Amino acid sequence: MSDHASQKATVTPGNLNVLLVGQAGPDAGSLLAQLDSLGYSFQLAATPEQALLAVESDAPDLVIIDATAPDVDPYRLASHVKQLNFERALPVMFACLPKDLRAEIDGRDLGIDDCFAKPIPTDVLAARIRLLLRNRDLERSLRQQNRDYDLLNRELLQARDVLGRELELASHIQRSLLPHEMPQLDRFQFAAALRSSAEVSGDFYDIYRLDETHYGFYVADAIGHGVPAALLTIFVKKGIQTRDITPEGYRLLSPGEVLTRLNRDIISEKLSANPFVTLFYAILDVEAASLSYASGGHPPAILLPTDGPVRPLLSDGALLGIFESDFTTGDVTLGAGDQVVLYTDGIEQARADSGKVGLDALLEYLAALPADAPRDAFVTLVEGALDALITDDTAPQRRDDAATFVLKMVP
Amino acid sequence: MSDHASQKATVTPGNLNVLLVGQAGPDAGSLLAQLDSLGYSFQLAATPEQALLAVESDAPDLVIIDATAPDVDPYRLASHVKQLNFERALPVMFACLPKDLRAEIDGRDLGIDDCFAKPIPTDVLAARIRLLLRNRDLERSLRQQNRDYDLLNRELLQARDVLGRELELASHIQRSLLPHEMPQLDRFQFAAALRSSAEVSGDFYDIYRLDETHYGFYVADAIGHGVPAALLTIFVKKGIQTRDITPEGYRLLSPGEVLTRLNRDIISEKLSANPFVTLFYAILDVEAASLSYASGGHPPAILLPTDGPVRPLLSDGALLGIFESDFTTGDVTLGAGDQVVLYTDGIEQARADSGKVGLDALLEYLAALPADAPRDAFVTLVEGALDALITDDTAPQRRDDAATFVLKMVP
Numbered sequence: 001m002s003d004h005a006s007q008k009a010t011v012t013p014g015n016l017n018v019l020l021v022g023q024a025g026p027d028a029g030s031l032l033a034q035l036d037s038l039g040y041s042f043q044l045a046a047t048p049e050q051a052l053l054a055v056e057s058d059a060p061d062l063v064i065i066d067a068t069a070p071d072v073d074p075y076r077l078a079s080h081v082k083q084l085n086f087e088r089a090l091p092v093m094f095a096c097l098p099k100d101l102r103a104e105i106d107g108r109d110l111g112i113d114d115c116f117a118k119p120i121p122t123d124v125l126a127a128r129i130r131l132l133l134r135n136r137d138l139e140r141s142l143r144q145q146n147r148d149y150d151l152l153n154r155e156l157l158q159a160r161d162v163l164g165r166e167l168e169l170a171s172h173i174q175r176s177l178l179p180h181e182m183p184q185l186d187r188f189q190f191a192a193a194l195r196s197s198a199e200v201s202g203d204f205y206d207i208y209r210l211d212e213t214h215y216g217f218y219v220a221d222a223i224g225h226g227v228p229a230a231l232l233t234i235f236v237k238k239g240i241q242t243r244d245i246t247p248e249g250y251r252l253l254s255p256g257e258v259l260t261r262l263n264r265d266i267i268s269e270k271l272s273a274n275p276f277v278t279l280f281y282a283i284l285d286v287e288a289a290s291l292s293y294a295s296g297g298h299p300p301a302i303l304l305p306t307d308g309p310v311r312p313l314l315s316d317g318a319l320l321g322i323f324e325s326d327f328t329t330g331d332v333t334l335g336a337g338d339q340v341v342l343y344t345d346g347i348e349q350a351r352a353d354s355g356k357v358g359l360d361a362l363l364e365y366l367a368a369l370p371a372d373a374p375r376d377a378f379v380t381l382v383e384g385a386l387d388a389l390i391t392d393d394t395a396p397q398r399r400d401d402a403a404t405f406v407l408k409m410v411p
Numbered sequence: 412m413s414d415h416a417s418q419k420a421t422v423t424p425g426n427l428n429v430l431l432v433g434q435a436g437p438d439a440g441s442l443l444a445q446l447d448s449l450g451y452s453f454q455l456a457a458t459p460e461q462a463l464l465a466v467e468s469d470a471p472d473l474v475i476i477d478a479t480a481p482d483v484d485p486y487r488l489a490s491h492v493k494q495l496n497f498e499r500a501l502p503v504m505f506a507c508l509p510k511d512l513r514a515e516i517d518g519r520d521l522g523i524d525d526c527f528a529k530p531i532p533t534d535v536l537a538a539r540i541r542l543l544l545r546n547r548d549l550e551r552s553l554r555q556q557n558r559d560y561d562l563l564n565r566e567l568l569q570a571r572d573v574l575g576r577e578l579e580l581a582s583h584i585q586r587s588l589l590p591h592e593m594p595q596l597d598r599f600q601f602a603a604a605l606r607s608s609a610e611v612s613g614d615f616y617d618i619y620r621l622d623e624t625h626y627g628f629y630v631a632d633a634i635g636h637g638v639p640a641a642l643l644t645i646f647v648k649k650g651i652q653t654r655d656i657t658p659e660g661y662r663l664l665s666p667g668e669v670l671t672r673l674n675r676d677i678i679s680e681k682l683s684a685n686p687f688v689t690l691f692y693a694i695l696d697v698e699a700a701s702l703s704y705a706s707g708g709h710p711p712a713i714l715l716p717t718d719g720p721v722r723p724l725l726s727d728g729a730l731l732g733i734f735e736s737d738f739t740t741g742d743v744t745l746g747a748g749d750q751v752v753l754y755t756d757g758i759e760q761a762r763a764d765s766g767k768v769g770l771d772a773l774l775e776y777l778a779a780l781p782a783d784a785p786r787d788a789f790v791t792l793v794e795g796a797l798d799a800l801i802t803d804d805t806a807p808q809r810r811d812d813a814a815t816f817v818l819k820m821v822p
Contacts, residue, residue, distance in 0.1 A: 105538040113542070127516040131524070135546065142553035149560030156567035163574060169639040169686070176682040177646070200638070227611070227638050228580040234642055235588070238649030245654075245661050271587040275580070 016129075017058065018042040021051040021077065022066025022095075031064065031095060034122045038129075048077045055081055055090070061136075062129060067096040067103045068118070074103070075110055082111040089139040091132035095120075167199035167227075174200050174230055177237055179207050182379075183215060185286060189375050190217070191382035192405040195346070195390060202229025203344045203403035206237055210252055213287045216242055219342040219405045220279040221298065229401075232277055239265050255281045255294035256329035259317055263296065266321035276321040280342050282407075289334045289409060294327045296320040299345055304363055306337035306371045306411065313340070337371035337411035346402025350389035361389050362404060371411045382406045427540075428469065429453040432462040432488065433477025433506075442475065442506060445533045459488045466492055466501070472547075473540060478507040478514045479529070485514070486521055493522040500550040502543035506531075578610035578638075585611050585641055588648055590618050593790075594626060596697060600786050601628070602793035603816040606757070606801060613640025614755045614814035617648055621663055624698045627653055630753040630816045631690040632709065640812075643688055650676050651692075666692045666705035667740035670728055674707065677732035687732040691753050693818075700745045700820060705738045707731040710756055715774060717748035717782045717822065724751070748782035748822035757813025761800035772800050773815060782822045793817045 018040050020031060035042045043058065045051035055063065063081055067074040078092050094115040096103035107115045113132050116125065182190040192205050202224055207217035218240075222232035241261050243250045253261070258281050266277065278298040282291050293301060297319025300312035317327035334340070343362060352361035362385060369381050386402050429451050431442060446453045454469065456462035462483075466474065474492055478485040489503050505526040507514035518526045524543050527536065593601040603616050613635055618628035629651075633643035652672050654661045664672070669692050677688065689709040693702050704712060708730025711723035728738035745751070754773060763772035773796060780792050797813050 101532060101535060104532075104535045108538040108542040121512060121515075124512060124515045127519040131519040139549065139553065142550065142557060145557050146553060146560065149557060149564060153560055153564055153567070156564065156571060159571065160567060163637075166635075166637040166639060169635075170637075170642055173639050173642050173682050173686060176680050180681060200642075224577075224580075226574075226577040226581075227641075228577060228584050230638075230642060231581055231584050231611075231645055234645040235649055238646055243656075245656055247660060249658065250656050269587050270591060271584050275584060 016040040016062070016133075017060045018129075019045060019051065019054050019058070019060035019063045020066065021045045021048070021063065021072060021074075022069030023071070030119060031066070034120075034125055037122060038126050048072055048080070051077060052080065052084070055085065059088075060090070062132065063090060063092045065092065065094055065112075067094045067100065067107070067115075075106060078107060078112050079110050087143065089136045089143070091136050093128070093132070164199075170227070170230065171196070171199040174204075174233065177234060178205065182207065183209060187289065187410050188284065188286060189378050189408045189410060190406070191379040191408075192403070193383050193386045194401070194403040195386040196401050197346075197399035198226045198401075200227055200230035201401045201403075202226070202233065203346060203401035204233035204237065205342070205403055205405045206240075207405075208242075210242055210283065213285055214252060215284045215286065216258075216281070217284070217342075217405060217407070218279055218281040219298070219344055219403055220277055221344040221346075221401070221403075222277045223275050228275060232275055235266070235269075236262065236277055236279065241265075252283070254329045255283055255292050256315075256317070256327040259294050259296045259320065259327040260325075263318075263320045263325060263327070267324065271321065276319045278319045278344075282340070282342070284407065290331060291334060291340060291407075292329050292331045294329050296327060299343065299359075301343075302341040302359070302363060303332060303334075304339040304341055304366060305335060310363060334409045336409055338409050339366060340407040341366060342405040342407075344401065344403045346390075346400035347386075347404065349400060349402060350386075351391065352389060365389060366406065378406075378408055427451040427473070427544075428471045429540075430456060430462065430465050430469070430471035430474045431477065432456045432459070432474065432483060432485075433480030434482070441530060442477070445531075445536055448533060449537050457482075459483055459491070462488060463491065463495070466496065470499075471501070473543065474501060474503045476503065476505055476523075478505045478511065478518070478526075486517060489518060489523050490521050498554065500547045500554070502547050504539070504543070575610075581638070581641065582607070582610040585615075585644065588645065589616065593618065594620060598700065598821050599695065599697060600789050600819045600821060601817070602790040602819075603814070604794050604797045605812070605814040606797040607812050608757075608810035609637045609812075611638055611641035612812045612814075613637070613644065614757060614812035615644035615648065616753070616814055616816045617651075618816075619653075621653055621694065624696055625663060626695045626697065627651075627669075627692070628695070628753075628816060628818070629690055629692040630709070630755055630814055631688055632755040632757075632812070632814075633688045634686050639686060643686055646677070646680075647673065647688055647690065652676075663694070665740045666694055666703050667726075667728070667738040670705045670707045670731065670738035671736075674729075674731045674736060674738070678735065682732065687730045689730045689755075693751070693753070695818065701742060702745060702751060702818075703740050703742050705740050707738060710754065710770075713752040713754075713770070713774060714743060714745075715750040715752055715777060716746060721774060745820045747820055749820050750777060751818040752777060753816040753818075755812065755814045757801075757811035758797075758815065760811060760813060761797075762802065763800060776800060777817065789817075789819055 018035050020042055023046050045054050065074045065078055081092055091113045094103050094107045094112055095118050098117040104115050114128050194203055202222040205219045210216050220236050222229035243252050279296045280298040280301050282293040284291055293313050294317055295315050296317045300314050303311040303313055315328045315330040318325040347362055348358045350361040351357050352364055356364050365385055429446050431453055434457050456465050476485045476489055492503055502524045505514050505518045505523055506529050509528040515526050525539055605614055613633040616630045621627050631647050633640035654663050690707045691709040691712050693704040695702055704724050705728055706726050707728045711725050714722040714724055724741055726739045726741040729736040758773055759769045761772040762768050763775055767775050776796055
């Protein structure tokens with residue numbers, strides 16, 4: 001049993017290096033003889049100074065301080081050696097006279113690892129040394145594991161920070177690509193909100209003037225979220241074609257035509273891993289106060305009249321980027337005070353105090369403002385909608401990007 | 412000194428819970444009296460079964476096994492207790508008869524932490540217990556640190572994996588946005604290569620047919636690399652306008668005009684953090700065998716004739732996205748066998764066996780192929796250029812994305 005356990009120590013007798021501190025008197029001599037008989041290497045330090053020097057330069061595996069040696073303050077030396085070799089977990093023993101209670105007690109309280117009375121049977125000394133080395137090896141290996149973990153940890157944190165700054169910059173760029181300001185029209189107001197589940201978003205919206213009397217706008221949702229989705233949103237923003245060149249100049253494409261072309265465009269890029277986009281696209285005719293619209297697999301926009309039931313603006317069209325497909329264009333004439341609410345399915349995370357959830361929570365929230373509220377109040381309300389309705393305590397795996405875009409006809 | 416050190420242990424006498432294993436004989440009685448006088452809580456287990464049960468249910472701070480107790484195999488019990496409480500670092504002591512060498516030796520080799528002969532002075536027992544608890548606390552805290560690190564590392568690795576998969580998908584998408592195949596023309600050949608320093612790239616190239624006789628192509632380099640740069644490359648790809656609507660239909664924009672519009676477009680987005688792009692844009696007229704070109708702060712393309720000196724295709728133009736600026740269009744007529752080499756500054760990492768570096772290494776590499784080599788050989792050569800010239804041993808902080816696009820007029 002002894003043999004088995006002793007082999008566990010990384011140090012075998014042959015290369016064990018013991019530093020014995022004390023004068024080379026008869027007592028030290030018998031200890032040295034014991035260490036020698038055990039096959040250990042050893043050296044003798046007569047003074048504390050020699051001892052500290054030897055500890056520093058020779059890195060012994062074990063220090064035995066002869067507490068009976070004159071001119072050596074064993075407590076001071078032990079304390080010094082332990083402090084200097086904290087990380088190395090260097091074991092220190094006292095060899096003392098039988099019944100030296102001070103050595104037994106104060107030595108241990110000072111940090112030494114064992115204290116034995118001379119003379120000690122050689123095999124007991126060996127067993128005590130094995131125990132100390134076992135403890136030392138355990139402590140060292142735990143400390144080494146900690147250092148290894150710490151190193152890996154630092155590398156991971158550093159990589160995370162680098163990528164974090166990158167994503168933050170990407171987020172700035174993507175946010176910059178949202179409309180800087182909404183068109184200021186007499187009869188219509190626009191406002192929008194976007195809430196990302198990560199630095200960059202798969203949800204996106206845009207609005208632009210098409211000609212004297214028409215404005216195009218949309219809400220898009222690229223599959224998934226994060227970086228790949230963000231790439232797709234820019235693809236959509238910059239890839240949407242809104243007009244066709246004709247012999248007479250140009251003509252505006254209908255929402256259905258816009259989606260047909262965008263769909264073909266995404267398909268033609270043969271994007272790997274089949275990413276796709278859903279999108280609700282609308283064109284507002286400010287003269288006619290009418291809206292034409294099309295959906296590429298996107299939840300229908302909601303017409304929210306000043307009174308009367310809400311009505312989804314339905315139209316046929318598959319999500320974009322998978323199959324060649326047709327997209328129908330729907331039309332609706334707006335009345336004074338009507339709101340049209342575009343949104344992405346991230347709205348499912350919404351929870352209102354009233355108990356309503358998802359889209360219902362959003363519609364209730366938007367309907368709360370009087371139809372004749374000033375533009376600023378409308379904009380502030382819409383821009384705050386998602387933060388008001390979606391809390392941060394959604395489980396991470398259920399978090400999604402969310403966006404809403406609201407058009408209101410001034411009453 | 413004793414008092415001070417003893418306070419370091421997390422367990423104070425008042426709440427120290429000692430399990431003493433052995434029959435309640437006179438010996439055990441005196442040990443119990445000592446523990447009691449030290450203010451420790453204690454309980455007695457008469458049999459190994461009771462001892463194991465008490466260890467499990469009461470989580471003592473220390474186990475003292477009376478090795479003199481009949482009906483208890485102290486070695487077997489100690490081994491069992493230590494094994495079951497490895498992670499808890501539960502200290503185990505033997506109380507034995509004086510000169511019980513087997514207990515002193517085999518006990519320690521079996522894993523106990525200390526062995527003392529009865530009777531033992533109470534304050535020595537206390538000091539020994541304090542030492543064991545100190546060791547236990549150290550081991551526990553090191554193990555706890557390891558567990559904490561392990562947990563944090565797992566979280567970091569998991570986050571890294573999630574982001575890694577995201578970036579891989581983004582990389583697929585971005586690669587998909589490179590030309591799927593080059594135009595197949597009788598008199599001209601095209602080939603390109605791109606090498607990313609990260610999953611996604613800030614370098615990009617594209618080529619497309621503009622009309623019956625014109626092809627537009629470019630190499631772009633968005634500032635930095637990684638995700639923000641990748642977003643900009645898509646902005647550029649989808650944002651480039653190549654034609655103008657006119658009363659007669661349309662006209663192709665010159666390279667200088669293309670860059671003027673793209674520059675305005677990027678500026679108008681008011682991208683945060685001032686990201687910018689450099690780009691070399693060219694239009695090939697396949698009938699006239701002429702090239703018109705413009706540069707937005709990009710290294711000039713190189714005209715590499717079959718013989719004669721290489722010539723940079725210089726033109727004026729600042730990098731894109733910072734200031735309103737004009738971009739001049741240059742022109743050159745190509746001869747049979749001529750190559751035009753577009754590249755990004757990542758080529759600076761190139762090292763040829765000949766000792767040439769950077770652009771010189773690339774030009775030497777491209778000039779090595781006979782002018783009348785078949786198209787496949789040309790394409791293979793160009794596509795392998797960056798992998799051949801840029802090694803993976805570039806220091807990470809010096810790695811950059813690199814791209815080259817080569818046009819060759821068939822001799």
